[in-house]
Amino acid sequence: MPSLKDLKNRIQSVKNTRKITKAMQMVAAAKLRRAQEAAEDARPYAERFNAVMSGLAASVGQSDTAPKLLAGTGSDQVQLLVVLTAERGLCGGFNSNIAKLARLKVKELLAAGKTVKILTVGKKGRDAMKRDLGQYFVGHVDLSEVKRLGYVNAQDIAKDVLSRFDTGEFDVATLFYAKFVNVVTQVPTAQQVIPASFETNEDEAATSSAVYDYEPSEEAILADLLPRGVATQIFAALLENGASEQGARMSAMDNATRNAGEMIDKLTIEFNRSRQAVITNELIEIISGAEAL
Numbered sequence: 001m002p003s004l005k006d007l008k009n010r011i012q013s014v015k016n017t018r019k020i021t022k023a024m025q026m027v028a029a030a031k032l033r034r035a036q037e038a039a040e041d042a043r044p045y046a047e048r049f050n051a052v053m054s055g056l057a058a059s060v061g062q063s064d065t066a067p068k069l070l071a072g073t074g075s076d077q078v079q080l081l082v083v084l085t086a087e088r089g090l091c092g093g094f095n096s097n098i099a100k101l102a103r104l105k106v107k108e109l110l111a112a113g114k115t116v117k118i119l120t121v122g123k124k125g126r127d128a129m130k131r132d133l134g135q136y137f138v139g140h141v142d143l144s145e146v147k148r149l150g151y152v153n154a155q156d157i158a159k160d161v162l163s164r165f166d167t168g169e170f171d172v173a174t175l176f177y178a179k180f181v182n183v184v185t186q187v188p189t190a191q192q193v194i195p196a197s198f199e200t201n202e203d204e205a206a207t208s209s210a211v212y213d214y215e216p217s218e219e220a221i222l223a224d225l226l227p228r229g230v231a232t233q234i235f236a237a238l239l240e241n242g243a244s245e246q247g248a249r250m251s252a253m254d255n256a257t258r259n260a261g262e263m264i265d266k267l268t269i270e271f272n273r274s275r276q277a278v279i280t281n282e283l284i285e286i287i288s289g290a291e292a293l
Contacts, residue, residue: 004278007271011264018260024090025253032183032246039180039236039243046236053229056218057196066219069226072195073171078115080138080170081105082161082193084177084237085125086245087144092255094178094186094248099128101188102176106133117170121157121238138169149242154235161234162227165194177237178244184251186244193233196226 002010057070083102085095102118102125109116118133120126121141130137141157143149161173173194178186 002274004271004274007267007274011267011271014260014264014267018257018264021253021256021260025250025257028246028250028253032243032250035239035243035246036180039239042236042239046232049229049232053196053222053225056222056225059218067223067226069165069194069230070196070222073168075171076114078117078170078172079109080117080119080161080164080173080194082119082121082157082173082175082234083125083129084175084234084241085120085122085128086241087122087124087142088245089124090252091245091249092252094245095122095124095128097186097188098176098178099125101190102129103133105174105176105190106136119161138164149238151231151235154238155231157234158227158231161194162230170194175233175237177241178248179240180243180247183247186248189240191233191237193230196229 081102083098085098089095106116106118116136117138118129118136119139119141120129120137122143123140126137126140139160141160143153146153164170165173172192175189175191175193177189177191179189180186
């Protein structure tokens with residue numbers, strides 16, 4: 001049975017931990033507000049951009065003049081998985097859920113006889129996957145020194161991915177990230193970015209063709225916009241990840257604070273019982289000594 005001093009020290013240690021988790025929860029809440037606003041503000045642009053690109057892609061189709069980023073290489077043998085995670089932990093299952101989705105995709109591709117390559121963004125994803133999938137790693141992007149994510153960071157990642165595609169290192173590229181829904185819900189998502197894949201709405205495509213007359217040609221516009229589209233999708237994924245990370249951290253730190261409070265209550269009860277037992281024993285010794293006299 002622990003002594004009173006040990007129980008007292010443990011209670012103080014848990015109280016100090018609760019202060020830290022409470023402070024981290026408040027910091028995550030403040031960061032979440034900004035990150036959520038950034039992610040939500042980026043969605044309308046990304047959705048409208050994809051709608052325009054979808055109309056252009058539907059018009060061009062898979063013709064011989066279609067840009068390579070749209071038509072692809074004609075094969076899907078070599079697959080590049082771009083796994084976006086956080087640089088820091090203490091955010092619940094945020095990083096592990098993205099890594100789990102990527103692992104399932106790797107297992108599926110390997111079972112189909114495909115060649116897999118992995119590019120990680122964020123050291124937590126790299127650490128989570130390198131033990132069993134390290135042989136498939138081809139690169140890593142470190143954002144630990146970035147104080148605030150910007151479009152330039154997405155451009156750097158996009159340039160790396162596009163340069164690998166231009167040199168024929170892969171045929172299909174897929175992004176893995178967590179889409180922010182709310183504080184307690186972040187959905188791990190896989191999104192193909194190369195070749196460009198759009199949800200084509202026939203009514204919108206027909207309306208766009210009737211209203212807009214593109215100059216220069218649609219193929220030329222696509223050739224210019226598709227690389228930007230890759231950067232835009234990566235930037236949107238980074239923003240979604242940022243909001244999801246802070247939401248997951250806020251929820252995790254709130255749970256940790258609650259658990260610390262419950263532990264303090266239990267330890268306090270144990271401390272009081274132990275102290276009462278010590279006092280009772282001392283009284284018994286005093287009474288026994290008095291009767292002996």
